[in-house]
Amino acid sequence: MSVTAVMKKLGLTGQVLPIAGGDVNQNYRINTQDGSFFLKYHPNVKGDFFHAEIHGLKELFDFVRVPKVYDFGEVATGAYLLMEWVEPGEGDHRQLAATLAELHRQSADDFGFPEDNYIGILPQVNAQTGSWVDFFLTCRLDVQVELAKINNVWNPQREQQYLRLKEFIWENWRDREFVPSLLHGDCWRGNVFFDQQGQPVFIDPAVSYGDREMDIAMSQLFGGFKAEFLETYLELAPLPAGWQERQPIYQLYYLFVHLNQFGESYGEQVDQLLSAY
Numbered sequence: 317m318s319v320t321a322v323m324k325k326l327g328l329t330g331q332v333l334p335i336a337g338g339d340v341n342q343n344y345r346i347n348t349q350d351g352s353f354f355l356k357y358h359p360n361v362k363g364d365f366f367h368a369e370i371h372g373l374k375e376l377f378d379f380v381r382v383p384k385v386y387d388f389g390e391v392a393t394g395a396y397l398l399m400e401w402v403e404p405g406e407g408d409h410r411q412l413a414a415t416l417a418e419l420h421r422q423s424a425d426d427f428g429f430p431e432d433n434y435i436g437i438l439p440q441v442n443a444q445t446g447s448w449v450d451f452f453l454t455c456r457l458d459v460q461v462e463l464a465k466i467n468n469v470w471n472p473q474r475e476q477q478y479l480r481l482k483e484f485i486w487e488n489w490r491d492r493e494f495v496p497s498l499l500h501g502d503c504w505r506g507n508v509f510f511d512q513q514g515q516p517v518f519i520d521p522a523v524s525y526g527d528r529e530m531d532i533a534m535s536q537l538f539g540g541f542k543a544e545f546l547e548t549y550l551e552l553a554p555l556p557a558g559w560q561e562r563q564p565i566y567q568l569y570y571l572f573v574h575l576n577q578f579g580e581s582y583g584e585q586v587d588q589l590l591s592a593y
Contacts, residue, residue, distance in 0.1 A: 318357060319344060321391040326398060328353070340437050345401060352401035354383060363390030366397040368433035372523035375429075375498065379419045381517045402517050407510025409541060413548035415516045420528040420553060422498035427451040427526050435502055435522040436577050438463065442524050448494035451526065452569075453482055460572035469575050469583065477590035484593045485565065492556075496525035503531040505540025529559050533566035564589050 319332055323346070330348035346353040358365055366388045373382045384400040428451060429442035441455040461478060464470040500507070501522030509517050532549065535541050568589045574582040 318342075318359060318391065318393040319355065321393065322355065322357060322396045322398075325389070325391055326387060341397075346398075352403075353386065354399040354401045356397040356399070357394060358396075359394035361390075361395045363388065363395050365390075365395040368431065369397065369521070371431065372433060372501075372521040375523050376419065376500070376518060376521060379422055379498070380415055381511065381515050382521075383517070383519060402509075403512050405510050405512040405514060407514040407516060409545040410548040411514070412508065412510075412516045412541075413545045414552055416500075416503070416531065417549055417553040419500065420497040420531070424496045424498070424525040427494075427496045427524070428455065429524040433522060433524075435573050438573055438576055440501070440522055440524070448496075448527055449486060449489050453485060456569050457482070457572065460569065460576060463576045464572065467576050469580055474587065474590060477587075477593065481565070481568075481590060481593040489562075494527050497528040499524055499526050499528065499531050501531070503534045504538050505535075527566075528553075529555060529562055530566050530569070532559070533563045534570050536563065537567045537570055564592065 319342075323329070323332070328346060328348055330346055333345040333347070335343040335345055341356040341358045344355040344357070346355050356366070370385050370388060373385060376382050381402075383402050385397065386400065387396075387398040389396060426444040426446055427448050428444035430444070432442050433440050439459065441459050443451070443455055445451050457478075461470065464474075500518055501524055502520060507518065507520045509519075511517050532546070532555065536546065568586070571582055571586050571589065575586055
């Protein structure tokens with residue numbers, strides 16, 4: 317058993333409890349005499365597979381609560397990441413909004429990130445640039461469209477509509493001023509929870525510096541956040557005029573990701589958004 321090999325390498329003994337819900341990795345809670353740990357395992361990859369996630373957590377560490385990283389590496393069958401086990405609790409979505417707003421106040425000189433990383437199991441290109449429009453079109457939308465072509469979930473109609481969308485973005489966004497904000501990058505409800513003290517905890521980031529509306533758009537795409545989350549965020553960090561009109565375009569990036577990762581079940585949503593442009 318692969319997890320047994322990881323346990324042996326790390327010198328851990330105790331109870332191993334599988335955790336359901338991971339789309340990318342096999343996840344386990346490890347209960348030992350010294351406490352509990354969270355173990356991620358991914359088969360058939362090298363030990364550096366988790367580098368990008370570790371660097372993303374490190375980038376967030378000073379501003380939001382993230383699990384501590386204890387160890388990572390590989391065994392014969394795959395790679396592992398050993399982290400702090402954070403016991404889930406209950407919390408206030410208004411505090412969650414305040415925490416995210418604080419994260420978004422962190423800025424950088426350029427959009428992007430010093431290294432590429434992943435969104436789910438898919439590559440996320442982070443070439444650093446001073447232009448948000450260039451970055452969003454080239455490093456976000458275009459990358460996923462090319463993957464969709466490779467994965468045979470693209471067609472001429474989508475291509476035609478996508479080209480119109482790119483023209484719309486260029487014509488309507490090129491004169492706007494965008495500020496690079498530190499983004500979680502995959503800010504859906506499954507990647508945020510509360511600890512036993514009610515403090516928000518952020519996991520599984522796809523970190524970059526970009527328009528903060530990206531995180532807000534993702535938070536609203538699949539639901540799960542209470543109404544006071546968005547209300548509080550807008551009170552503490554008001555978004556520029558027109559954010560509601562930009563939100564579907566930002567959500568399209570995440571729908572492209574889901575189209576590539578899970579297939580044509582997301583095609584109808586993709587087509588509905590594309591057809592608006």
